[in-house]
Amino acid sequence: MREIKRMSSCPLSDVIEAWNSGFKGYFTDMTMSVDRFLQRMVQEGLSAEDSIVAYMDGVPAGIVLNGFRTVDGKTISYNGGTGVAPEFRRTGIGKQMMESAIEIYKQKEVDTATLEAINENTAAIKLYESLGYEITDRVDFLQQDGSLQPHFEDFELPYEYDFEHTTPEKVSKLSFYQKKSPWQTQWQSVANGEAVIVSHEGKQVGYALYRRSLKPDGNAAVIVLHQLGGDVDFHNPHNLVDSLLYKVLEPKRSCKRLIINLSTETKPQYETVMNRGFSTMISQVCMEKVMKEPIESNAKSIEKV
Structure with missing residues (x-):
């Protein structure tokens, strides 16, 4: 059974497992300890209440981190990382998480949703484009x-x-x-x-x-x-x-x-x-x-x- 939960309702051990397994085999090492993960959440203003963890038959299968800021009176959201565990990739769970994240953005009356994706991660870029995202800049x-x-x-x-x-x-x-x-x-x-x-x-x-x-x-x-x-x-x-x-x-x-x-x-x-x-x-x-x-x-x- 597939289930999407708010990160704040999940055990921290599940969150860390979802993150580390979600970025296993990624283009760069994204592995985090509990301390490093919590430090990043605070430093970058990410929201546990508005981030999500996906479960497959009770196993942490994916994660999306979300943050929100107000710039010139406009609400901006940021996807601070979307990862899916290797065994659950190409099952549609990534798209389902992103759709859930977009629903959260709507609830929070976000004006513009933002994210970054590594150039070589063409599958993720295509997914984001299919959901209405457009490339606005290239950064190194x-x-x-x-x-x-x-x-x-x-x-x-x-x-x-x-x-x-x-x-x-x-x-x-x-x-x-x-x-x-x-x-x-x-x-x-x-x-x-x-x-x-x-x-x-x-x-x-x-x-x-x-x-x-x-x-x-x-x-x-x-x-x-x-x-x-x-x-x-x-x-x-x-x-x-x-x-x-x-x-x-x-x-x-x-x-x-x-x-x-x-x-x-x-x-x-x-x-x-x-x-x-x-x-x-x-x-x-x-x-x-x-x-x-x-x-x-x-x-x-x-x-x-």
Whole structure:
């Protein structure tokens, strides 16, 4: 018998089993411990009450994680992971879970549903497209290990830049903050992390959102860059991005550096990063499903009728 339950009503052991078996043999290792899973739920603002676990004859067979945020008065949902255990794949359970998730979105009056899918996962992308999702962007997960200094051999920070270390939430108030960037790159997903705003001649022109894990000696072990942004009218965008990278990523030290879900369409950021020693780990598509048509669109439809 097949059964779909809200995650909050399931034993935690079943939830972890559903996640780890659901992503068994995936394109990248998604295995999580209980602590890591709970940490991710909190860090990314995912909802246990609105996520679902599928059972097949009492066995945890699949999972869909869901989160919700309000952006400019609109409710945005995020699918934080859809997995089906190998023995239950190609049985239709994935589609049934997604249909259940979409019903939850409707109940919560979601305006736009979002998710990401790995490029090579063509079966999942086709499933999402069959449910009304469309590809809106392509993003890369990038990494660099060791010292960045060789890639900044002749670089010096411009004296006319001023850097302010601040909170991620303050960055979200900038007029050029990227509100529609992927869920994990938004300020809420790095709320307890760090942020830098750069100014030029007294005007704020760029920012970075990032998180650091430290070694016992206080030096960085891992630096995760969540978002790079800049004023589109700034006259020297590549130099601006270079300066933010240099300021945030500690190029003279050896550590692991990750940049998550960087859009290949944000040319100053993407091109500059790729010229500074980073390589692509994973490429994904961003997908959206419009749940509620904008009022303007509805008005135009009425006019046509």
